[in-house]
Amino acid sequence: MGSIGNPRDYLILTNNPMVREHLEGRGRFTIRFEPERSFREILVEARDLVYAGHILYTHPLAGSVKPNETPYKSLIVSVEPHGFDADHAGLMANAIAVFDKFRPIGWELEERILRDFQLIDYSLLCGALNIDAAAGLSK
Amino acid sequence: MKLELGYIQIKDIQFSKECKVENGTLYVDPDAVKAYLYEDDDVKAWVKDFSFDIAKPGESVRITPVKDVIEPRVKVEGPGGVFPGVISKVETVGSGKTHVLRGMAVVTAGKIVGFQEGIIDMSGPGADYTPFSKLLNLVVVAEPAEGYQDHKHEYEHAVRIAGLRAATYIGELGREVTPDETAEFETYGIKEGMEKMPNLPRVAYVHMLQSQGLLHDTYVYGVDAKRSLTTILLPTETMDGAIISGNCVSACDKNTTYHHLNNPVVANLFAAHGKTLNYVCNIITNENVYLADKQRSSDWTAKLCRLLDLDGALVSQEGFGNPDTDLIMNCKKIELQGVKTVIITDEYAGQDGKSQSLADADPLADAVVTGGNANEVIVLPKMDKVIGTLDYVDVIAGGHAGSLRPDGTIEAELQVITGATNEMGFNRLSAR
Numbered sequence: 001m002g003s004i005g006n007p008r009d010y011l012i013l014t015n016n017p018m019v020r021e022h023l024e025g026r027g028r029f030t031i032r033f034e035p036e037r038s039f040r041e042i043l044v045e046a047r048d049l050v051y052a053g054h055i056l057y058t059h060p061l062a063g064s065v066k067p068n069e070t071p072y073k074s075l076i077v078s079v080e081p082h083g084f085d086a087d088h089a090g091l092m093a094n095a096i097a098v099f100d101k102f103r104p105i106g107w108e109l110e111e112r113i114l115r116d117f118q119l120i121d122y123s124l125l126c127g128a129l130n131i132d133a134a135a136g137l138s139k
Numbered sequence: 140m141k142l143e144l145g146y147i148q149i150k151d152i153q154f155s156k157e158c159k160v161e162n163g164t165l166y167v168d169p170d171a172v173k174a175y176l177y178e179d180d181d182v183k184a185w186v187k188d189f190s191f192d193i194a195k196p197g198e199s200v201r202i203t204p205v206k207d208v209i210e211p212r213v214k215v216e217g218p219g220g221v222f223p224g225v226i227s228k229v230e231t232v233g234s235g236k237t238h239v240l241r242g243m244a245v246v247t248a249g250k251i252v253g254f255q256e257g258i259i260d261m262s263g264p265g266a267d268y269t270p271f272s273k274l275l276n277l278v279v280v281a282e283p284a285e286g287y288q289d290h291k292h293e294y295e296h297a298v299r300i301a302g303l304r305a306a307t308y309i310g311e312l313g314r315e316v317t318p319d320e321t322a323e324f325e326t327y328g329i330k331e332g333m334e335k336m337p338n339l340p341r342v343a344y345v346h347m348l349q350s351q352g353l354l355h356d357t358y359v360y361g362v363d364a365k366r367s368l369t370t371i372l373l374p375t376e377t378m379d380g381a382i383i384s385g386n387c388v389s390a391c392d393k394n395t396t397y398h399h400l401n402n403p404v405v406a407n408l409f410a411a412h413g414k415t416l417n418y419v420c421n422i423i424t425n426e427n428v429y430l431a432d433k434q435r436s437s438d439w440t441a442k443l444c445r446l447l448d449l450d451g452a453l454v455s456q457e458g459f460g461n462p463d464t465d466l467i468m469n470c471k472k473i474e475l476q477g478v479k480t481v482i483i484t485d486e487y488a489g490q491d492g493k494s495q496s497l498a499d500a501d502p503l504a505d506a507v508v509t510g511g512n513a514n515e516v517i518v519l520p521k522m523d524k525v526i527g528t529l530d531y532v533d534v535i536a537g538g539h540a541g542s543l544r545p546d547g548t549i550e551a552e553l554q555v556i557t558g559a560t561n562e563m564g565f566n567r568l569s570a571r
Contacts, residue, residue, distance in 0.1 A: 005431065058428050061460035061498055063351040064389030066487075066554075069254065088430075091464065094498050098460070101487070101494045105539045112288070113253035119291060120252070120388075123352035127365055128428040133352060134292035 004082055010057060011049075012125070013042050014074035018118035019125060022137060027129065030079060040099050042073040047092035053081030056088035058128045060095035062120070067095075068102035070117040071109070074125045141325040142375035143236045145215070145318030149243040152193050152275045160312045163319075165243065167191070167277060167309070175308045176279075176301045185297035187284040192526045194246075194276040198261045199523035202278055204531055205257030205557045206247040206387050207302045208271055208397040211240040211310035214379060222380040224361025225300070226307050233375035238313040244274045244397055245309060247302035248527040249281040251295050252354065255531035257390035257557040258519070258549075265519040268559040270567055271397070278526045279305050292353055299385050303396070324375050324409050326418055329447070336417040340450035343419045344374070344404050345440055345469060345480075349386045349393065349457040350425035356385035357394075357457075359423060365432075369424040369439035374405045377421065386457070391513045391537070391559040392485045394457050398558070403565050404453055404483070419447055424469065426462040433465050441472035455483040456562045459513070463498040474503040485510035485560035490552070510560040511568070513537065514552050521547030 003009065010029035012019065020033040037045065043060055050056050057076035061067065109117070119137075126133035148163055155166035169191035176182050176189060194200045214220045217235010220227025246259065259271045266272035281301060287294040327335060348357040350365035357364045359372070359382050372381060382399040405421070412418040424440045427433060444452055452473050456466040463484070470480045482504055486496035492512050514537075532543040537554025544550065553559045558566070 057430055059430055059433065059461035059464055061463075063349055063355045063426060063428070063461055064386075064393065064458040066389075066460070091430075091499075097495070098487075098498045101489055103490070106541075107539065110253070115288075116252035116254060116291075120353060120355075123292070124355065124428050125352075127350075127352040134290075137289060137292070 004055060004078070009078045009080060010076050011079045012074055012076050013046055015039070015042055016072040016074050016118050016121045018122045019074050022122065026131060029129070039067060039071055039073045040096070042075070043092065043096050043099060046075055046077055047096060049077045050088050050092050053084050054078045055082050055085065056091060060092055061098060062124055065120055066102055067099040068105050070121065072117050072121040074121050076128060140234045140373055140375060141323060142233055142378060143321055143323050144378060145236060145238045146241045146320045147238055147313045147316050148319045149240050149275055152243060152277055154193070158312055160240070160316050165240065165309065165312065172305055172308055176304050179300055179304060181293065181297045182301050185284050185287055185290065185294045186281050186301060188282045189301070190280045192278045192280065194261050194278055194526060196261055196273055200261040200526060201522040202246055202248055202259040202276065202526045203257060203529065204248060204250065204255030204527055205259055205390065206249065206251070206298055207384055208395040208557065209245045209302050209306035210397050210400050211243070211245060211306045211313065212380065212400065213238050213310040213314050215314055219379065221307060221310060222303050222383060225358060225383060226303050229360055231376070232379035232381055233373045237379055238316065238318060240310060240313050242275060244271060244276050245302060245306040246271065246276045246278045247281065247298055248278055249298065250283070250528065250531065251291060251298065251387060253531065256387055258555050259557050260519060260522065263520050264517060265556055267568060268553060268556045270558055270565055273567070277309065280527055295353060295385070295387070303383065324378065326373055326375070326420060332417050332419060336413060339415065339417040341419050341448060342408065342416045342451045342453070343444065343447060343449050344408055344421045345452050345454040345473070346421050346423045347454065347456050347462065347465060347469065348382065348423060348425050349462065351428050354387040358383050358385055364425045365427050367425060369422060369436050369443060371443065372421045372423050374409065374418065374421050377402055377405060389458055389554065390557045391554045392458060392510065392562050394561070394563060395558070398561060398563055398565050403563050404455055419449065426457065426465045428461065433468055437465060437468035437472050440469050441476050444473045444478045445476040449478045451479045453481050453483065459485070459487055460498055467499040467501050467504060470504045471501045481506040481508060483508045483510070483562050483564055485562050486512045487514055488512045490514050490516055508564060510562050510564060510566060511553065513554045513560045516550065516552055519549040
């Protein structure tokens with residue numbers, strides 16, 4: 001069991017294939033790759049874990065990419081429950097409310113654009129993990 | 140520390156065989172600028188070619204996708220040089236004398252990722268929403284080298300550096316030109332300021348910087364802001380380019396380098412400095428993805444506000460979504476130190492304006508300035524000329540499938556327009 005803030009305690013919930021592709025084996029964290037889940041379903045999964053006492057390590061919303069633009073979401077919760085945190089639960093509930101506020105855009109994304117959205121999600125996750133995102137890509 | 144800005148008013152830009160500023164006209168030789176850009180190895184490695192164009196106010200021109208907007212400046216007296224830690228050596232700036240080529244900007248455009256940001260219309264209804272429609276713009280369009288798809292961090296860096304280098308090259312042309320107007324800006328040491336203005340309220344500016352990852356970054360003296368703790372900056376340092384933008388996402392509420400150089404919060408606080416308040420300093424803080432970083436940075440912001448014995452703080456945000464949490468954490472914690480706050484943000488209140496505006500809130504955030512609702516829908520008419528490319532308009536923040544109509548008009552949310560709901564309050568439209 002990892003103590004709070006230790007990468008051993010990081011459970012990365014993601015539907016982003018680039019995260020699995022480039023981050024697996026690069027740290028002591030655990031990646032739960034769930035390609036069948038939507039952005040919203042990843043949020044709901046994280047919310048339920050936070051309600052059950054898991055710590056939320058990263059903010060559930062991106063800094064500027066809107067939740068209706070990108071299909072990809074990665075966020076980090078604790079592997080183990082450490083006790084209920086009302087602030088974290090509030091962040092998760094608000095994030096889902098924000099997601100529902102944006103109307104679906106209805107565009108069909110071609111592969112190169114999907115890769116770019118994967119890249120942004122991956123890069124933001126690397127920022128949280130303190131991993132050099134670019135170095136990871138060039139292996 | 141005192142900084143004098145010498146404003147050289149630029150009234151026209153023309154392509155020429157030589158580079159100079161004469162009688163308010165900037166003459167530019169694109170080949171000379173291009174050669175200077177390619178002196179940088181990263182630019183050489185990742186940018187296949189540059190093309191140059193000029194866009195003037197009132198023209199039927201659309202520039203997209205915009206990466207950064209930069210005002211050319213040159214340090215003519217005093218320590219350091221513009222864009223320290225990136226273009227010039229790392230030496231503290233913000234004193235001495237700097238010349239400003241006012242009325243113009245270098246705009247970088249071109250693709251980096253397949254969903255792209257930022258429209259500047261030089262005329263029509265869109266022009267009202269962006270301050271850059273009022274400037275003479277020298278547009279530098281970058282074309283990526285082969286293989287850039289797997290090296291987008293490197294390519295983004297190269298385009299960012301190219302824009303700064305172009306602005307530096309142009310700024311240098313103003314070194315020997317006598318400014319049309321000068322202005323002085325000075326803040327004082329803590330004790331000195333209290334002695335000079337014993338009865339005025341002590342106010343600082345809490346300047347939040349987007350700092351999250353590729354296309355979401357800001358650099359301070361060359362340091363990625365996500366790797367820094369909250370710290371103090373003199374307001375004049377920002378005028379010499381201590382803060383530069385690497386932020387290409389969310390066109391409407393990102394701060395371009397031009398915004399940092401001409402920060403209206405800084406300008407307005409200086410205008411009131413010594414009259415109705417004592418402008419103490421800027422406190423810069425980041426907006427990270429990791430929650431403990433948000434906690435730590437906002438704790439430090441509040442601690443510095445208390446340490447400086449402030450009476451008030453203005454807090455400006457950058458971006459939307461998780462920075463709303465930083466904004467509210469900063470506001471709440473500063474207020475709990477007994478320091479009054481005013482926050483500046485923008486809204487994503489839905490296309491009908493009826494939804495909750497921010498992703499976070501607190502009763503202590505009771506003084507709020509808004510840059511507007513980024514979800515508001517606008518129809519932009521077809522322009523005669525496009526600088527850059529329209530390839531990405533359908534896949535742009537605030538756009539949707541079919542945004543680009545067959546007749547060339549664009550229906551989208553205000554989000555698509557560079558600077559439309561800027562959270563420093565750098566806007567042309569106002570309800571004041």
